[in-house]
Amino acid sequence: MKNDNQIFGIRAIIEGIHSGALIDKVFIQKEAQGDLMKDLMKAIKANNVNFSYVPVEKLNRFTSLNHQGAVATISPIAFHDLDTLIEQTLESGKTPLFLVLDQLSDARNFGAIIRTAECVGVNGIIVQKQGSAPVNGDTVKTSAGAVFNIPICKVDHIKDAVFHLQSCDIKTVAATEKTEHTIYDIDFKVPVAIIMGNEERGVNPSVLKVVDEKAKLPMYGTIESLNVSVACGAFLYEVVRQRLL
Known part of the structure; x- marks a missing residue:
């Protein structure tokens, strides 16, 4: 049935x-x-x-x-091939902006991130086949339909996607608390892929070892972390801010 x-x-x-x-x-x-x-x-x-x-x-x-x-x-959508998407993005003449989600597990967080990513012109979202949130009704609803407007790629391993992006001269920046650098220390005017981690553990340590740069959001309250979709929005709009200058 x-x-x-x-x-x-x-x-x-x-x-x-x-x-x-x-x-x-x-x-x-x-x-x-x-x-x-x-x-x-x-x-x-x-x-x-x-x-x-x-x-x-x-x-x-x-x-x-x-x-x-x-x-x-x-899935209500067809997934894109990463190689083809990167090639098309580079040929477009626009400065690439990719978003890599390292085993994000909540469909609503996924949808909220897709919505923001579409609004800021992200060229594509990369997720891992295993352990990632499904693209289901909650994802579609939370994304306000943006899931139909932005390419999403599935890969076997996030680390392999990072290596592939780097081989195409796309800088990889991981969002993590395990760094002294904030997002305001990073040059986002160049081709870049931002990596956001799982809601509980963050970006996988094996991925953190191979990225080009790490960055965090400055935190001044008593709560130690933001919802991943909110943090992702802050990262993406820092990219927008820098590229508008």
Whole structure:
């Protein structure tokens, strides 16, 4: 059984994967077993489909029908190829501005970031296939439809995307508290990709080791951190400010 953006049931999801449906993420019941579930996992891994294990209660919130321990969400958008997008951006003559989201997990934060990114003219958003927030109804709604106007690329590993951006002379700047530099110390007038981290742990330490620069927002209150979508907005508008000068 399925609705507009979900597929319920193991066989239906397997068929969806094999038929090339734009499956964004598969939610699988924790400790689910059986030969059919093994077949599903083979299809997921063979096609590098994003998945996560969840309690049965979450699956029951998706549907009251017999989901058999698995629900898949279908992406409302087609994802872009990173190589092609970078090439097109460089050929456009505009100063590139990319946004890399290192396993951001909340769909509403994702949508809010997409909305801001579209408003400031970000050329593309890069996310990791595994462990990232899905592009679902919450994402679309929170983005106010901006998700349909900005290219989004999925990559196997964020670190590989960083290396690729650097090879194209695009500076990579990670948002992190683990630095003495603020965003006002960074030159954003050059081609740049800003990397925002997961809501809980921030940018992965292995990614921090390979970026060109690190920057933080100055904080003067008692709260130690901002919501990631708010912090992202501050970074992006510093880029806008510098490029308007």
